[in-house]
Amino acid sequence: MSNTPTTTMCLDxxxxxxxxxxxxxxWLNMTGVVTLLLKAVVRENGLPFGVTLGNKEKDGD
Structure with missing residues (x-):
């Protein structure tokens, strides 16, 4: 990790x-989880899980 840049995140x-x-x-920390997520994003060429607007019937609309 000789040239690993520091990244700052604002979290609740x-x-x-x-x-x-x-x-x-x-046995995971925030750095490990962010690394796992970003590697999955690169591998999947997008988010590694489905993103939807939700079920209108379920939301009561």
Whole structure:
């Protein structure tokens, strides 16, 4: 990691704490999770999960 740049993210503190609570038993930290996500984005050439607007019937519309 000789030329690894530092990246800053703004996160909701409560969300970050909850995520870290889940990740700790998995032996993952925020850097590892972001790296996993970005590698999957590159591999899939997009988000590695479906993104939808939701179910109108479920949302009550």
């Amino acid at each position: 503190p409560e969300l970050k704490n909850e995520a870290m609570r889940v990740l700790k038993p998995l």
